[in-house]
Amino acid sequence: MLQSPPAEPGMREEEVDTPALILDLDAFEANLDAMAGFLAPTGAKLRAHAKTHKSTVIAKLQMARGAVGQCVQKVAEAEQLAWGGIPDILVSNQVVGARKLARFIALARIADVAICADDAAQVAAIEAAAEAAGVRVPVLVEIDVGMARCGVEPGPPAVALAERIAASKHLRFGGLQAYHGSAQHQRTPEQRAASIAAAADSARRTVEQLRQRGLDCPIVGGAGTGTFRHEAASGVYTEIQAGSYAFMDADYARNDDAPPFRHALFVLATVMSRAMPGVAVVDAGHKAVAVDSGLPVIWERPGLRFVGASDEHGKIVIEDGAAPALGEKLRLVPGHCDPTVDRYDWYVGVRRGRVECLWPVSARGGMA
Secondary structure, X not given: OOOXXXXXXXOEHHHOOOOEEEEXXXXXXXXXXXXXXXXXXXXXEEEEEHHHHOOHHHHHHHHHXXXXXXXXXXXXXXXXXXXXXXXXXXXXXXOOOHHXXXXXXXXXXXXXXXXXXOOHHHHHHHHHHHHHHOOOEXXXXXXXXXXXXXXXXXXXXXXXXXXXXXXXXXXXXXXXXXXXXXXXXXXXXXXXXXXXXXXHHHHHHHHHHHHHOOOOOOEEEEXXXXXXXXXXXXXXXXXXXXXXXXXXXXXXXXXXXXXXXXXOEEEEEEXXXXXXXXXXXXXXXXXXXXXXXXXXXXXXXXXXXXXXXOOXXXXXXXXOOOOOOOOOEEXXXXXXXXXXXXXXXXXXXXXXXXEEEEEEOOOOOOOO
């Protein structure tokens, strides 16, 4: 069921129904500008990851600042973006199943779309779908650069798969997908630098071997909010797929030398009980905020600590300072922004304490 909008433009933030997904517009816009400014002199382009924001509105704001397009993880997300007018979309993932591939291929009639593969059987299935629709689509070869999740081995195996794609009348070799996701939250800058140096070396070696076989590599994509500076400086990555930078969650803030972005995304919660001494309970639990990357942090209230969640309740220990009043609204910084966003139908855009806009989370729940 579509959630009712929790606010109206002009409301004070403390009047917003909770739990609600709050976007601090000043911090959010500063984050978009900061990433655009950082990448401008590097030659690397931003293909922002829409699995974070799931919003055509945010995608357009990123592209207005120079992003070349968006990447997504699911066909359903690609559909929402394409139907909403986003012209350039990469499914930075493998897609298996004839029905899903037919849906993906259908988008080629209204947008420039590309997809990833790490197996010849996947390539054959994409080829069949493209042939049936009478279109030609780019396919990127995903290589494993250290994450040990998806991706063919760099070097000759990747080259062989690229040659299979390039030989097809219905496909084009689009480049390499070289994302090292597990490096994003390595805590020390030295760890992250070493991981991405190794990833870049694998990608560089594969690009050279492709060149020797007469294949250009238009895109080398990857990177994320935790490591984008390293990929952009590598000289091999052409596209940066950061997503969380727009919002900045609590787990990224735990990195030493944390990414240079401001917290912009919050879950607004209401204190619903003060019955126990030294404890406050808010109306935001597991169904309101993701805890897979740690519990949320209470914004600008250092004497309060979020210590546990159940379905509809969040437990806060009052350690020091002023205790929150019954009915008081608190901002929570999610540990992981992506799955938190997916719990909501609306962003409530707030600027200096007043609601300015409501934006739909148009690709929410896009699992297929």
